[in-house]
Amino acid sequence: MAPRQAPATARQGRGSTIAFSPALRELALGARERVEAQLERCELCGAAIAPQHRHVIDASSGELKCTCRACALLFDRDGAGGGHLRAVGSRRFALDGLSLDDARWAALGIPVEMAFFVRSSRDGHVRAIYPSPAGAMQASLDTAAWWDELVADNDPLKTIDDDVQALLVDRVRGRRRQWIVPIDDAYRLITIVRTHWRGITGGSALWRELDDFLAELDRSARRILIHSDREETRWPS
Numbered sequence: 178m179a180p181r182q183a184p185a186t187a188r189q190g191r192g193s194t195i196a197f198s199p200a201l202r203e204l205a206l207g208a209r210e211r212v213e214a215q216l217e218r219c220e221l222c223g224a225a226i227a228p229q230h231r232h233v234i235d236a237s238s239g240e241l242k243c244t245c246r247a248c249a250l251l252f253d254r255d256g257a258g259g260g261h262l263r264a265v266g267s268r269r270f271a272l273d274g275l276s277l278d279d280a281r282w283a284a285l286g287i288p289v290e291m292a293f294f295v296r297s298s299r300d301g302h303v304r305a306i307y308p309s310p311a312g313a314m315q316a317s318l319d320t321a322a323w324w325d326e327l328v329a330d331n332d333p334l335k336t337i338d339d340d341v342q343a344l345l346v347d348r349v350r351g352r353r354r355q356w357i358v359p360i361d362d363a364y365r366l367i368t369i370v371r372t373h374w375r376g377i378t379g380g381s382a383l384w385r386e387l388d389d390f391l392a393e394l395d396r397s398a399r400r401i402l403i404h405s406d407r408e409e410t411r412w413p414s
Contacts, residue, residue: 219245232265232361236298236340241265241361265341269398270357276330276403277355282348284323287316290348293363294324298339306363308370310379333357333401347391354391356398366390 216225220242221233231249232241244252244264253264285292285305292307303324305316328334334344336357343363347354369390373383 217243219243219248221245221248231267233262234265234340234360235261236263237261239297239340241364263341265359265361266338267359268357269359269362269394270333271395271398271400272331272333272355272357272403273400274403275355277327277346277353281323281327282346284318285316285320286318290350291346291366292316293343293345293358293366294320295343295360295363296324296337296339306367308367310371310374312371313364313367331403333403345394349387354395356394358394358398362394 217228217230218224219226219230221244224245224247226243226245231244231246233244233249233252234241242262249264251264252262253266287305287307289307289309292305294303294305296303303320305318305320306313307316308314334357337344341360343358343360345356345358345363345366366387369386370379370383373386374380375383
């Protein structure tokens with residue numbers, strides 16, 4: 178017969194203990210392990226991470242990876258990871274007065290009124306990506322000349338960091354709003370549309386989710402005023 182296992186103990190105040198039976202200890206351990214199994218994991222080191230966490234992008238594939246704070250800090254420096262892994266930041270800027278009229282937008286041929294633009298550090302190509310019920314869709318038009326003209330007319334766009342930042346444009350229902358956002362914000366928008374779309378027009382739940390997302394984006398962004406005469410761009414202090 179196996180020797181009887183002594184009960185585990187835990188402190189209860191000063192100078193006293195409370196006994197845990199082996200069965201109760203195993204039950205508690207099992208519950209802890211089940212909770213840990215449900216936590217997200219850093220895709221670089223495997224550590225458990227909170228629901229709100231940072232991301233690193235693989236510039237060679239465009240894939241976002243969920244990371245712990247330590248790994249994000251590791252790839253927050255230029256040249257880290259051979260340059261192909263880059264930490265995504267958190268700064269957001271709302272652009273007031275961006276020179277983007279209806280004719281220029283229509284030239285893209287995008288069938289919706291919302292899209293984001295991100296430049297690849299590998300080949301310098303700018304992709305125009307827009308949300309759909311099926312996920313991310315890429316505009317078929319070659320955006321190189323279109324983008325170059327837009328940047329020439331709007332100096333703040335020259336500061337967009339390849340791979341990790343995007344220009345997000347919202348023209349839905351007559352709105353004219355633009356932001357420079359971390360690339361994970363742009364893909365979060367794609368996820369909202371894909372997961373909440375219902376019916377032909379998307380459904381009321383989708384539009385509430387989108388409005389909430391964009392309102393929070395606007396609240397957290399620092400504003401940049403671009404004068405229409407291009408004489409001055411007011412940067413946030």
